[in-house]
Amino acid sequence: MAVLEVSGLTKSFGGVQAVKGVGFSVEAGELLALVGPNGAGKTTCFNMLNGQIRPDAGDVRLAGVSIAGKSPRRIWRMGVGRTFQITATFGSMTVLENIQMVLLSHHRNIHDLWTRATRRHADAALALLDRVGMASQASRPCGVLAYGDLKRVELAMALAGEPRLLLMDEPTAGMAPAERIDLMALTADLVRERGIAVLFTEHDMDVVFTHADRIIVLNRGELIAEGPPAAVRANPHVQEVYLGSGSMYGHAGGKTP
Amino acid sequence: MGFYLVQFLGGLAQASSLFLVAAGLSIIFGVTRIVNFAHGSFYMLGAYLAYTLAERMGGAVGFWSAIALAAVATGVVGVVMELLVLRRLYRGPELFQLLATFGVVLIVQDVALLIWGPEDLLGPRAPGLEGVVRILGRPFPKYELLLIALGPIVLGLLWLLFHRTRWGTLVRAATQDREMTAALGINQTWLFTSVLFVGSLLAGLGGALQIPREAVNLHMDINIVVEAFVVVVVGGMGSVGGAFLAAVLIGLIQAFGILVFPQITLVVVFLFMAVVLVVRPHGLMGRQQATARGAGHVPEAPIHASGMMGRVAAVGLLVVLAALPALFGDYALAVLTEMMILALFAASLHFIMGPGGMVSFGHAAYFGLGAYGAGLLVKHLSGGMVAGLVSAPLFAGLGALLFGWFCVRLSGVYLAMLTLAFAQIVWSIAFQWYAVTGGDNGILGVWPDGWASPRWAFYYLSLVLCAGGVLMLRRVIFSPFGYALRAGRDSPLRADAVGIDVRHLQWLAFTVAGAFAGLAGGLYAYSKGSVFPTLMAIPRSVDGLVMVLLGGVQTLTGPLVGAAVFHALNTEMVRYTDHWRLTLGVAIVLLVVIFPQGIVGTLARLPFFRRKEA
Ligand SMILES: Nc1ncnc2c1ncn2[C@@H]1O[C@H](COP(=O)(O)OP(=O)(O)OP(=O)(O)O)[C@@H](O)[C@H]1O
Numbered sequence: 072m073a074v075l076e077v078s079g080l081t082k083s084f085g086g087v088q089a090v091k092g093v094g095f096s097v098e099a100g101e102l103l104a105l106v107g108p109n110g111a112g113k114t115t116c117f118n119m120l121n122g123q124i125r126p127d128a129g130d131v132r133l134a135g136v137s138i139a140g141k142s143p144r145r146i147w148r149m150g151v152g153r154t155f156q157i158t159a160t161f162g163s164m165t166v167l168e169n170i171q172m173v174l175l176s177h178h179r180n181i182h183d184l185w186t187r188a189t190r191r192h193a194d195a196a197l198a199l200l201d202r203v204g205m206a207s208q209a210s211r212p213c214g215v216l217a218y219g220d221l222k223r224v225e226l227a228m229a230l231a232g233e234p235r236l237l238l239m240d241e242p243t244a245g246m247a248p249a250e251r252i253d254l255m256a257l258t259a260d261l262v263r264e265r266g267i268a269v270l271f272t273e274h275d276m277d278v279v280f281t282h283a284d285r286i287i288v289l290n291r292g293e294l295i296a297e298g299p300p301a302a303v304r305a306n307p308h309v310q311e312v313y314l315g316s317g318s319m320y321g322h323a324g325g326k327t328p
Numbered sequence: 329m330g331f332y333l334v335q336f337l338g339g340l341a342q343a344s345s346l347f348l349v350a351a352g353l354s355i356i357f358g359v360t361r362i363v364n365f366a367h368g369s370f371y372m373l374g375a376y377l378a379y380t381l382a383e384r385m386g387g388a389v390g391f392w393s394a395i396a397l398a399a400v401a402t403g404v405v406g407v408v409m410e411l412l413v414l415r416r417l418y419r420g421p422e423l424f425q426l427l428a429t430f431g432v433v434l435i436v437q438d439v440a441l442l443i444w445g446p447e448d449l450l451g452p453r454a455p456g457l458e459g460v461v462r463i464l465g466r467p468f469p470k471y472e473l474l475l476i477a478l479g480p481i482v483l484g485l486l487w488l489l490f491h492r493t494r495w496g497t498l499v500r501a502a503t504q505d506r507e508m509t510a511a512l513g514i515n516q517t518w519l520f521t522s523v524l525f526v527g528s529l530l531a532g533l534g535g536a537l538q539i540p541r542e543a544v545n546l547h548m549d550i551n552i553v554v555e556a557f558v559v560v561v562v563g564g565m566g567s568v569g570g571a572f573l574a575a576v577l578i579g580l581i582q583a584f585g586i587l588v589f590p591q592i593t594l595v596v597v598f599l600f601m602a603v604v605l606v607v608r609p610h611g612l613m614g615r616q617q618a619t620a621r622g623a624g625h626v627p628e629a630p631i632h633a634s635g636m637m638g639r640v641a642a643v644g645l646l647v648v649l650a651a652l653p654a655l656f657g658d659y660a661l662a663v664l665t666e667m668m669i670l671a672l673f674a675a676s677l678h679f680i681m682g683p684g685g686m687v688s689f690g691h692a693a694y695f696g697l698g699a700y701g702a703g704l705l706v707k708h709l710s711g712g713m714v715a716g717l718v719s720a721p722l723f724a725g726l727g728a729l730l731f732g733w734f735c736v737r738l739s740g741v742y743l744a745m746l747t748l749a750f751a752q753i754v755w756s757i758a759f760q761w762y763a764v765t766g767g768d769n770g771i772l773g774v775w776p777d778g779w780a781s782p783r784w785a786f787y788y789l790s791l792v793l794c795a796g797g798v799l800m801l802r803r804v805i806f807s808p809f810g811y812a813l814r815a816g817r818d819s820p821l822r823a824d825a826v827g828i829d830v831r832h833l834q835w836l837a838f839t840v841a842g843a844f845a846g847l848a849g850g851l852y853a854y855s856k857g858s859v860f861p862t863l864m865a866i867p868r869s870v871d872g873l874v875m876v877l878l879g880g881v882q883t884l885t886g887p888l889v890g891a892a893v894f895h896a897l898n899t900e901m902v903r904y905t906d907h908w909r910l911t912l913g914v915a916i917v918l919l920v921v922i923f924p925q926g927i928v929g930t931l932a933r934l935p936f937f938r939r940k941e942a
């Protein structure tokens with residue numbers, strides 16, 4: 072059974088149909104890229120998958136269980152981790168504490184009013200940071216990190232919940248090209264190691280073609296193509312959409328937030 | 329019928345005055361995000377200036393020019409405040425400017441007293457509008473008709489100003505998204521200054537127009553600023569149209585509330601605000617504001633458990649405190665006891681304001697509930713002190729549990745105003761329910777048990793409970809609960825996405841803070857031997873805010889230092905000078921300018937105290 076199955080997902084804001092009848096699925100150990108021009112509805116899709124906004128219609132199933140309309144909190148507990156297009160971390164905590172915080176929540180420790188939080192799960196947190204290459208910055212305040220480093224911290228935070236499904240919204244935006252390749256290579260390793268399913272959006276087509284197992288293309292809220300990278304690249308409809316923005320083959324820098 | 333019509337028109341006239349003041353407040357908040365406590369002082373200043381000018385100039389031309397001049401002069405005073413004080417604080421923690429504006433409130437109070445004296449001053453009638461007209465046979469002052477017309481006229485003018493001028497466009501843009509305007513390279517400093525001018529001018533105009541209606545007096549400032557905040561919040565912060573609607577509703581509620589509920593006149597308006605906020609968390613016409621993504625505001629530094637030095641200092645302080653009864657007499661011990669109680673009160677407020685990220689304008693409610701928890705036990709059940717000190721935090725904690733459930737559904741200034749509404753409701757119950765609370769006669773004879781009645785013994789009892797309370801709150805801040813609370817404050821989005829139920833934690837935190845404030849209140853009751861409704865009145869809530877902000881809301885020891893400094897300034901100045909408000913106000917403004925992160929917050933940023941980054 073697929074880890075994630077989406078069908079007929081629809082959302083409009085006022086008059087704007089941001090997402091129209093989108094359906095797809097992701098298997099364990101698979102990296103699925105969701106691409107499309109700015110404003111195509113990618114982030115809106117993500118927000119519906121992790122419960123931040125309620126779909127107008129359609130269903131989202133996680134390992135067969137419907138999660139549409141549940142709160143982000145509950146969806147996370149069911150094994151969905153997420154990174155945000157505009158990073159969201161706990162700015163008044165150190166990098167290590169950010170991960171510890173997630174572990175505390177994952178292990179349901181947050182109603183403990185007495186023990187010292189920084190003494191809990193420190194080793195596990197450090198191991199996760201090590202995995203994303205942030206161990207050396209563990210004691211720095213999160214508020215002062217470079218943007219690329221924040222993205223790594225977010226990845227570690229998402230992993231700390233031991234997710235079955237990882238949603239990554241522009242995980243490499245704001246990074247230098249070499250760094251992007253590194254981060255996605257790391258993600259691909261993690262996915263294979265742990266059998267996680269990954270859905271990610273990305274504007275850098277090099278990254279997408281190198282790492283995605285499959286690609287789905289969204290334009291104005293509608294899915295217009297789906298398939299392995301080579302097939303999508305050759306799809307005339309996709310080329311047409313992307314020629315407009317000219318970003319499919321050149322080095323389209325990820326949109327900076 | 330005529331009676332009701334006249335009552336209705338009276339409500340509308342009141343609404344117009346309220347609207348002028350509230351519109352200014354709303355514009356200032358919308359653009360600068362400053363919670364301007366001094367706005368009521370500007371209203372009062374406008375009234376006094378108009379009074380003096382009208383007396384000097386005389387005649388019809390003199391009267392109307394006096395009103396206009398007073399308004400403009402008040403606008404200039406607003407600009408001076410912005411240039412000299414507020415401008416230095418835009419980079420500080422949110423709400424820090426509030427402290428400066430509170431200093432200005434104190435200064436204006438004393439300056440007004442010095443210039444115009446303590447007597448109420450009755451201004452001249454408006455030339456040409458002295459008499460009354462008959463409406464369905466009932467007399468109605470002509471001047472009130474002018475006011476009724478003035479509200480919509482000013483609303484129209486403001487609309488034109490906002491929609492037909494470039495300045496207005498900027499103001500609207502800044503109200504919606506302050507950072508966007510900053511990013512567009514708009515000269516923010518100039519925009520802020522001009523907004524303070526217009527806002528203060530409206531306050532001054534509102535005040536000046538009162539002189540034919542009521543005697544100018546020194547209490548105008550506090551009364552109006554609270555009402556204006558209610559109007560602004562009910563209407564939706566930053567929405568001038570909302571302020572108008574809310575002013576009309578509140579004017580009418582006041583006019584008819586007196587007829588329907590003479591018993592609870594004092595709270596009808598606050599009950600109304602509470603209902604509006606519970607139903608519409610952003611006011612009637614307010615929109616959710618783009619969240620400030622750390623706009624010009626320093627991210628809080630990570631917290632650290634105290635190292636060796638810190639522990640030594642803490643133990644040293646406790647030893648010194650424990651030795652003091654050997655050195656000081658009863659008066660000093662009483663002052664010190666009070667200081668420790670206030671420190672616990674401030675620490676409890678800091679707990680929700682700092683780690684919790686919830687600003688409370690009504691924290692005194694829980695201080696007072698604690699005091700009444702002890703007092704009522706003494707009065708009705710003849711309970712002893714130990715029972716009283718147990719019931720104090722319980723009583724306050726239950727109150728916080730109830731009110732907190734509503735409050736945590738809101739955020740920012742809306743939350744703050746809802747806490748104020750609840751505090752006012754509790755206050756008016758204590759004030760008006762004579763049979764149970766003794767009303768403004770309070771409850772007397774709340775004395776400590778025999779063993780604790782010597783000053784020094786009560787001092788030790790307070791030391792143990794206050795230090796214990798502060799240490800427990802600190803422990804909670806370092807616990808997983810405290811971390812999760814901060815996580816919810818730092819990024820609600822991320823917290824929710826990693827399984828943290830932010831609202832639930834905030835509710836618990838609110839309750840914990842309420843219980844500790846209640847303990848402080850209970851101790852206070854026994855230290856004074858009495859309980860009065862003033863314990864939960866607005867000034868005490870403001871004192872709490874001042875202590876926390878003065879010390880530094882982003883630090884853990886700040887509230888303690890703030891409480892000590894504030895209480896010391898307060899008691900010493902009352903002893904040595906008649907103009908303690910002026911001196912205290914100037915002291916606060918200076919402290920704010922010298923320590924823009926709060927006393928402890930600023931000291932902690934000095935190289936000497938800074939922790940080495942690993
Ligand atoms: N909360 C909202 N209210 C109104 N409109 C919205 C909202 N969120 C998104 N939209 C609109 O929905 C459409 C899709 O936006 P979305 O952010 O999902 O695009 P995206 O594919 O993630 O774009 P990008 O590549 O720029 O991140 C856009 O037209 C956007 O303006």
Ligand SMILES: [Mg+2]
Pocket residue numbers: 113114115156240
């Ligand atoms: Mg997006």
